[in-house]
Amino acid sequence: MAFYTIGEVAERCGINPVTLRAWQRRYGLLKPQRSEGGHRQFDEEDIQRIEEIKRWMASGVPVGKVKALLEESQLAVSDGWAALQEEMMLVLRHARPDRLREALTRLGHQHGADILIDRILLPVRQRMSLDQTTARAMASLLDGVLIDYAVLRIAEIRQNSTKEALLAGWGNQDRTRLWLEAWRLAERGWHIDVLAEPLESPRPELFPGQHFFLWSGKALTHSQQEQLSHWHQQGFAVFLHQA
Known part of the structure; x- marks a missing residue:
């Protein structure tokens, strides 16, 4: 060795x-x-x-949370999540959007957003990034179906939600993950609307009186922390969304 x-x-x-x-x-x-x-x-x-640590961090996971994810992936074989992840991978390899939607819908009926995102969808996206033989087109297909499903679920939940809020990505270009986090917030009772274009400089002053969630997917930089404090001092209802 x-x-x-x-x-x-x-x-x-x-x-x-x-x-x-x-x-x-x-x-x-x-x-x-x-x-x-x-x-x-x-x-x-x-x-x-x-x-693997680098890939988790590149996907927006703070370094302090990586160990738990690594340990969860090792335990997945015994607790059944690996089987569901493999099922999604198998459906994805057939390159059939309709079958992928069917599998996602079935899993969505069995699990809430937190479980489905953290235990199945994010690990599958991570595995796609680890598989160097997988065509980029397959990963793009998965992301397209995930966004489509998240938008559908948000629209369904919105009918019964009364707490209105906006969600924007802050310095993170992962649009798929942004929509998944919007779905997560919707399941927590928020009537959520998404600013679909990730922003380097959010402008909460353009949305006075509205709750404004920001998702960065990683630890805030010093300048971001200062900016968040400044918004709070100005009285804006700006919150950092963390999974």
């Missing part, structure tokens, strides 16, 4: 060694072996785990 130093892994994965140490010490994401001299030794499984 080949082992690699932290410097070699950092270069190979495009990650600063300081970050790798933080992932190990602060977040418990990595457990490299140690040489007789006490130096970290990484193997291929460690590198695969690092790449």
